[in-house]
Amino acid sequence: MVDWLSPAEWEAVRLSLRVALWATLFSLPLGVLVAYALARWRFPGREVLNVLVHLPLIMPPVVTGYLLLLTFGTRGPIGGLLADWGIVFAFRWSGAALAAGVMAFPFMVRAVRLSIEAVDPKLEQAAATLGASRPWIFLTVTLPMIVPGIIAGTVLTFAKGMGEFGATITFVSNIPGQTQTIPLAIDLLLETPGGEAQAARLAGLSILLAALALALSEWISRRVAARVGARDA
Template sequence: MILLTPDDWAAVRLSLKVALAATAFGLPLALITAMAQARGRFAVRVLLDVMVTLPLVLPPVATGYALLLLFGRRGVIGAFLEKMGVVFAFDWTGAALAAGIMAFPLMVRPMRLAIEALDKEVDEVARTLGAPPLVRFFRITLPLALPGVAAGAILGFAKALGEFGATITFVAAIPGETLTLPAAIYGATQSPGDEVRAGVLCLVAATLAIGAVLVSDLVGRLAARTSQGER
């Protein structure tokens, strides 16, 4: 892959870093949200449905601009966080935040479906035997819903890896700082004579995507076997 520049390889590494961070920090929140959607009251479920679905129906650029207004250096939240030494705008952490928000709906849905498919009587029996909520969650709900949790994590990672619109709006495309693989592909397509380089970058992106799908299938099978073994 000699056609790729050092900045291109840096973009690949940054995309993996951003996707991993977005998945790691988003997974616990996605699981809590999925639990609330599956087991919460009607009003709570409706409100969460709207909030979770928004990143899917809004243009990614609109989401990125909203993040810029909220988490920019002069934003409502960003100005406060900057005083504490936390900066998101035009930093890789901002790219992870944007990617995590865009991937969040895809993480929540498989988890929610997996939790809704569980037999509630199992949890009720454990409750009547005196098991507290946290014990029931970690000993019953989580192991049985593990295939959905694994699927949500891999889907979120894949989405975060390919996120472009919200990321470039919020953190731009600074080589070595915020230039991710999708932004590098876009930049190559806009440069005359870089068609081959753009194709190679697309090949790298496709390889990573196929790898994520294969890992998703493997993890899903292992999680399903694990959850069956817990029964």
């Protein structure tokens, strides 16, 4: 237990890590698939998909949270169906993870897409001429070369999940022990008389976690890139 944090502060930290982790796990496989589709495939509605992916970057986060509430709330078209199966997102930590994942999804797709576009298509075409299937080409040719981009997207997604505020508070509210992540806890403490010191501690901790995540991402990306370069040399 971190003795310089109060139990309530530690709970906000623990919940933020949980939300960010699940938001990243939610975004990773779908983000790689969407990034590959946007980078390599040509299909009707491609530009529409591109716009939808990047909308959370442009729209106010509150609007994104409101749309999530309309869609995944217990009276929403998807949320109502899920509620019949006992799956509820609104005003739950799982809803906070969903909101964080949606807000961070463009970062994942953008990082991976740039990595895929940097891969020479001739390498994939050469593997295809040797009879390799498209999934096998991706696993053996494309994937090893885009690992640094995947790592960068993963870290950005995790960091965004840790810091997400607007969509989260709109979709799941600010419930201590349930949906109150670090940003929501800081917001509440700033409105509480005498809560400035606690807010400063959480703000400092969030900065430290973000810096460590970025430093780790940079270190891993360099090592992976060096290994890929050495193998291809």
